[in-house]
Amino acid sequence: MALVPYDGNYLPVLSKLHNSSAEFHFADHNVRLTQDWNKLGVAAVVWDAAVVMCMYLELGQVELTGKVAIELGAGTGLVGIVAALLGAKKVTITDREPALGFLAANVKENIPPDQLGAVEVSELTWGQGLERYPTGGFDIVLGADIVYLEDTFPSLLQTMEHLSSESSVVLLACKIRYERDTNFLSMLKQRFTVHEVHYDKERDIHIYKAVKLPARRDL
Numbered sequence: 001m002a003l004v005p006y007d008g009n010y011l012p013v014l015s016k017l018h019n020s021s022a023e024f025h026f027a028d029h030n031v032r033l034t035q036d037w038n039k040l041g042v043a044a045v046v047w048d049a050a051v052v053m054c055m056y057l058e059l060g061q062v063e064l065t066g067k068v069a070i071e072l073g074a075g076t077g078l079v080g081i082v083a084a085l086l087g088a089k090k091v092t093i094t095d096r097e098p099a100l101g102f103l104a105a106n107v108k109e110n111i112p113p114d115q116l117g118a119v120e121v122s123e124l125t126w127g128q129g130l131e132r133y134p135t136g137g138f139d140i141v142l143g144a145d146i147v148y149l150e151d152t153f154p155s156l157l158q159t160m161e162h163l164s165s166e167s168s169v170v171l172l173a174c175k176i177r178y179e180r181d182t183n184f185l186s187m188l189k190q191r192f193t194v195h196e197v198h199y200d201k202e203r204d205i206h207i208y209k210a211v212k213l214p215a216r217r218d219l
Contacts, residue, residue, distance in 0.1 A: 021033060021034055021035055022035055022046045022076070024046075024051070024054070024078070026054050026055075026058060026082045026085065026086075027058065027082055027085035027086045028085075029085050029110070031078065031081060031082070031085075031110050032109065032110065033046060033076045033077070033078060033106050033109075033110070034076070034102065034105060034106055034109070035076065046075070046076050047075075047144065047145045048175075048200075048203040048205055049144040049145035049173040049174055049175065049203075049205050050075070050076070050078045050079050050144040050145065050173070051078070051203070052144075052173050052200045052203055052205040052207065053079050053142065053144045053171065053173035054078060054079060054082040055200070056171075056173070056197075056198050056207050057079075057082055057083060057086055058082075058086070061198075062140065062169055062171065062209075064083055064086045064087050064088045065086075065087035065088070065089075066087070066088075066089045067088050067089060067139040067140050068088070068089060068090045068091075068137065068138050068139050068140070069083050069088045069090070069091045069092070069138060069139065069140040069141070069142060070091070070092040070093075070094060070133075070138045070140070070141055070142065070163055071083070071091070071092070071093045071094060071142040071143070071144075072094055072124065072126070072141065072142065072143045072146055072156070072159065072160075073094070073095055073126075073143060073144075073145075073146035074093045074094055074095045074103055075095060075099065075103075075144075076102075076103070076106055077093050077103045077106045077107055077110075077121075078144075079142050079144050080092075080093035080107075080119070080142065081093070081106065081107060081110050081111060081119075083140070083142065084111055084115060084118060084119050085110075085111070085115075088118070088140070089118060090118050090119075090120075091118065091119050091120070092119075092120045092121075092133075092138075093107060093119065093120070093121050093122070094121075094122050094123065094124035095123070095124070096123065096124075096125050097123045097125075100121055100122075100123055103121050104121045107119055107121055124159070126152060126155040126156045126158070126159040127154070127155025127156075127158045127159055128155075130158070130159060130162045130163075133162065133163060135162055135163075136163070136164060136165030136166075136168065137163065137165075138163050138164060138168055139167070139168055139169065140168065140169050140170075140171065141160055141163050141164050141168060141169070141170040141171070142171050143170075143171070143172045143173070144172075144173040144174075145173065145174055145175070146172070146174070147174045148174075148180075148181070150180045150183070150184075153180075153183075153184050153187060154187075156184075157184075157187055157188065157191065160191075160192075160210075161191055161212065164212050165212065166211070166212050166213075166214055166215075168211070168212060169209060169210075169211060170192065170209070170210040170211070171197075171207060171208070171209055171210075172207070172208045172210065173205055173207045173208075174205070174206060174208075175204055175205060175206070176206060185208070188208075188210055191212065191213055192210035192211055192212050192213060193210065193211050193213060194208055194209070194210045195208065195209050195210075196208055196209075197209045
C-alpha cells in the first residue's frame with residue numbers, strides 16, 4: 001500500500017534504500033531482494049520494520065508451521081517470503097497493482113521451486129475488492145511499516161477485520177512517529193485486543209499483536 005514517492009533530496013542515512021538490492025539471512029536462507037526506489041518509491045525498499053518483523057518471526061513466538069498467512073502492503077515481500085521459508089502452509093503476499101511484477105520477481109528469486117506453489121502474489125488495495133479474499137480466512141495477518149498514511153486507516157482496519165477471525169493473529173511492526181500513529185492504535189483497540197509483544201530499541205520498532213474481539217451479540 002506504499003507506492004508513495006519521496007523527494008530525491010533524501011538524507012544520507014537513507015542512502016542504503018537507494019541500493020539496487022538488499023541481502024539478508026533468515027530461516028537458514030540467504031534472501032536477496034531487488035529494490036527500486038526511483039520507480040516505486042517507498043514500496044520498493046526494505047524498511048527496518050520488515051527486518052525486525054522477520055527477526056521476531058524467527059524467534060518462534062508465533063507458530064507459522066501449517067498456518068495460512070497474508071502480508072499487507074508487502075513492498076519487497078521480505079516478511080511474506082520469510083514467513084513461507086519458516087514453514088507457513090500458504091502465504092498470500094499483497095500490495096497495489098503497480099508493485100506486483102516487482103514483488104513477484106522477488107518471490108521467484110527467493111522461494112525454493114518446490115515451495116513456490118504455496119506462495120501467491122495478489123493485488124490488494126485496502127478496503128477494495130475484499131470479496132476476493134475469504135472472510136476470516138487467514139490464521140496470521142502481517143504488516144510491516146504500513147501505519148503511516150492517516151487517510152488509509154479506516155480502509156486498513158476494514159481490511160484487517162475482513163481477513164481475520166477471532167482465532168487469527170495480526171502482527172504489526174511499526175515506528176510510533178507521530179500522534180496519528182497512536183491514533184491508529186486507538187482505532188485498532190476498538191475492534192481488537194492489542195498488546196505490544198516486542199520492541200527493538202536500536203531501530204525503534206514496535207511489534208503489536210492484535211486479536212479480533214468477539215462479535216457483539218446484542219440482546
